[in-house]
Amino acid sequence: MIELIITNQLHQKIAGEKNLPRLISMRPLTKKEIAFARKLGIRRFYLPSLTETQSVEFLREFDNFWNQVVQPFGSDHPFWRNVASSKMQEWESSTAYFALMLFTLAQKSTKESQFIVIVCSSIEEEDLCEEWGKKIGCKVFRRPYLSFPYWSRRIIQEIMNLKNFLYMFRICLYKKWFSPRYKPKSLEINKQILIISLFYNNCFKNGEYRDHFFGNLHNIIRQNGHSVSYLCGPLDEFREATKKVRNCSEVSILVPYSIISWCELIVLMLKVFMRRVRFTRSNFFGLDFSRLITWNARRFEYFFNIDSEIYYKAVMNLYKKEPFDKLIQLFEGNVFERACIQAFRKNSSGLIVGYSHAVVFPLNLKIRLTDGEKNRRPEPDFLVSTGPESKRLMVKVGKRESTRIYSACSLRYIPISDITRTEGTPQLNILVALDGVGATVTVLDWLFENAETLKDYKVKLRAHPNVPINTLLNQCLYDIPDNFFLSDGDLKTDIENSFCVIYRQTSVGIQALMNGVPVIHLYVDAPLLCDPMMNLKASKWPVSTIEELLTALQEIHSLGEKDNRAFIEVAKIYAKDYFTVADKNNVMGFFGEKNA
Numbered sequence: 032m033i034e035l036i037i038t039n040q041l042h043q044k045i046a047g048e049k050n051l052p053r054l055i056s057m058r059p060l061t062k063k064e065i066a067f068a069r070k071l072g073i074r075r076f077y078l079p080s081l082t083e084t085q086s087v088e089f090l091r092e093f094d095n096f097w098n099q100v101v102q103p104f105g106s107d108h109p110f111w112r113n114v115a116s117s118k119m120q121e122w123e124s125s126t127a128y129f130a131l132m133l134f135t136l137a138q139k140s141t142k143e144s145q146f147i148v149i150v151c152s153s154i155e156e157e158d159l160c161e162e163w164g165k166k167i168g169c170k171v172f173r174r175p176y177l178s179f180p181y182w183s184r185r186i187i188q189e190i191m192n193l194k195n196f197l198y199m200f201r202i203c204l205y206k207k208w209f210s211p212r213y214k215p216k217s218l219e220i221n222k223q224i225l226i227i228s229l230f231y232n233n234c235f236k237n238g239e240y241r242d243h244f245f246g247n248l249h250n251i252i253r254q255n256g257h258s259v260s261y262l263c264g265p266l267d268e269f270r271e272a273t274k275k276v277r278n279c280s281e282v283s284i285l286v287p288y289s290i291i292s293w294c295e296l297i298v299l300m301l302k303v304f305m306r307r308v309r310f311t312r313s314n315f316f317g318l319d320f321s322r323l324i325t326w327n328a329r330r331f332e333y334f335f336n337i338d339s340e341i342y343y344k345a346v347m348n349l350y351k352k353e354p355f356d357k358l359i360q361l362f363e364g365n366v367f368e369r370a371c372i373q374a375f376r377k378n379s380s381g382l383i384v385g386y387s388h389a390v391v392f393p394l395n396l397k398i399r400l401t402d403g404e405k406n407r408r409p410e411p412d413f414l415v416s417t418g419p420e421s422k423r424l425m426v427k428v429g430k431r432e433s434t435r436i437y438s439a440c441s442l443r444y445i446p447i448s449d450i451t452r453t454e455g456t457p458q459l460n461i462l463v464a465l466d467g468v469g470a471t472v473t474v475l476d477w478l479f480e481n482a483e484t485l486k487d488y489k490v491k492l493r494a495h496p497n498v499p500i501n502t503l504l505n506q507c508l509y510d511i512p513d514n515f516f517l518s519d520g521d522l523k524t525d526i527e528n529s530f531c532v533i534y535r536q537t538s539v540g541i542q543a544l545m546n547g548v549p550v551i552h553l554y555v556d557a558p559l560l561c562d563p564m565m566n567l568k569a570s571k572w573p574v575s576t577i578e579e580l581l582t583a584l585q586e587i588h589s590l591g592e593k594d595n596r597a598f599i600e601v602a603k604i605y606a607k608d609y610f611t612v613a614d615k616n617n618v619m620g621f622f623g624e625k626n627a
Contacts, residue, residue, distance in 0.1 A: 032168070036146075036149070037171065038149070041067050042176045051074070054148055057123060057129060057149070057152045058151075059506055060150070060506060074476070077473060078132060078556050080575060098404075099313040101403050101407055113336055113366065114336050114339070115324055120366060121327075121332075122469065124332065128470075133160070136163075153327075153330070155327075156323060166316075192329075195331040203337060209269060210288035213285065213290050222256075224257050225357070225358050225359070226259060229265075231496060232267045232272055238280050240261075240279050240282050245442050248618075249281075263276075264367075287342055291341065291345055299340050306329070342374075346371050350375070354378075355379075358384065363388075363389055372409040382412050384411055384414075384621060385415070386415045387415065388417060388442070389538065392536055393561070394536065395536070401430070414431070414435060415621055419608050421438070421610075438611075439621065440613040441612070446523030460491065461584075462526065462531075463492050463533045464539035466535055473556040474553065474556070475503055475507050484577050484581060490515045490516070491528075493522070522539065522542065526548055532548055532550050533580075534553065536557070536562070544571075545603060549572070550570075551573075551580065551587075552571055554575040563609075
């Protein structure tokens with residue numbers, strides 16, 4: 032039988048007398064909690080993979096549940112500017128991930144003896160965990176850190192939410208203060224195109240700009256007789272990023288805060304705080320999730336709701352001063368994308384192009400379009416994919432019409448080199464490419480937990496730019512082992528110096544294949560399939576246990592020159608089908624002029 036302890040914080044009362052619990056956390060742990068877990072030797076519980084039948088059942092039930100959630104909201108409703116509408120943007124803190132976690136626990140055999148503690152991020156999660164645990168026959172214990180009455184805990188939760196909002200309010204004022212001054216450009220005869228993106232500081236070099244996602248698309252647009260501007264939010268430290276914008280003379284780059292007045296910003300923030308999105312009863316396997324979604328829609332643990340409203344207002348203001356005919360934007364299923372679509376649609380019937388630049392896999396429920404979302408959820412007029420394989424996955428995984436997806440190309444820079452390997456050369460370096468979400472800390476803990484088995488290898492950890500490696504290490508329940516190292520170089524060098532790359536759900540696995548480097552897909556703590564290369568049956572090694580990982584490493588070591596050459600050819604063909612190199616023909620997909 033599963034013994035389930037539900038709490039809001041790790042503390043002494045959750046330690047069992049017989050054995051230590053395994054941990055599931057719906058939020059980042061505090062320093063005190065990490066120290067407590069390390070002291071007691073608490074380890075994480077890794078959610079097992081669902082079978083194909085179980086995955087189909089979950090997706091069917093989740094789609095029905097989500098159709099109930101979105102049914103009251105038309106395409107212009109503010110709900111679509113709320114992060115709750117993204118299903119899974121907050122990842123491990125999202126409603127969708129929470130539902131997936133509960134469903135996965137229900138699939139475990141009740142004959143197995145398992146002691147699990149779930150650290151919840153809200154009272155609403157605690158209530159559902161308790162109700163779900165009793166429903167599936169678990170032995171449930173409710174042990175909050177402080178035994179206050181229920182009503183007083185709710186007041187404390189509201190006070191903490193207000194505190195988070197005030198912190199975000201201060202950050203927004205800081206960003207407005209350091210935003211470049213906006214100067215409207217003179218209206219041009221040429222058609223205006225607005226590109227909405229995000230940027231890192233390394234996108235700027237010698238006064239020129241190369242977008243992290245769109246590359247030099249702005250130059251291609253100008254060559255085709257259009258004028259172009261970017262509306263971009265910085266992903267690095269804000270003040271330093273805005274200095275880069277001021278020094279860029281190649282193309283007009285606008286920061287959303289620049290286009291919003293001080294008064295508009297303050298009013299906007301207060302509206303976001305006061306807004307209440309009402310949800311009707313929404314059942315998932317008989318449990319009403321409406322209270323949880325209502326809370327998630329109004330909490331201020333993340334900037335997503337504020338950011339989406341800022342983009343919405345920025346696009347509205349910008350259109351009044353510089354009317355543009357076409358909108359090209361990123362497409363990942365994130366909330367600010369829908370905010371931009373709503374703002375553009377209020378002013379124009381022009382074309383909206385969504386660029387699906389990232390990898391696609393079933394676990395990422397953000398991109399999945401349910402039947403209830405059709406004709407309700409604000410969507411681009413058509414999507415541009417990075418290649419034929421990406422398009423196939425968007426149709427299969429995203430449930431989208433093939434005729435509304437252009438198979439185009441990848442515009443971002445992908446380092447490719449001709450790597451040659453000679454037999455007899457020591458091959459001990461492994462590159463682990465981490466995901467761009469906080470939940471990737473479970474991959475680190477799994478690797479550290481099994482570090483002794485990998486003692487003969489040198490393991491290099493490469494973090495995603497969105498989640499710094501130190502942030503992840505501070506969440507780990509183990510110290511970094513002696514044979515693990517942190518990457519301090521560029522991706523090309525890391526790939527060249529590794530005999531294989533371990534990935535879970537990042538694009539680095541595909542980039543490794545493009546460079547002829549073998550890859551291992553680590554299927555750990557992912558109930559739904561999380562492999563972006565799910566259709567590739569050869570040239571990769573899928574593993575979910577440490578024994579399978581060791582076997583895969585040995586098989587890669589034993590590849591002969593002939594087998595290695597054959598592997599490289601198959602791998603490169605598939606990778607280039609996923610991330611097709613841009614040329615003058617396929618890039619026209621961004622103009623809606625060529626359907627592949």
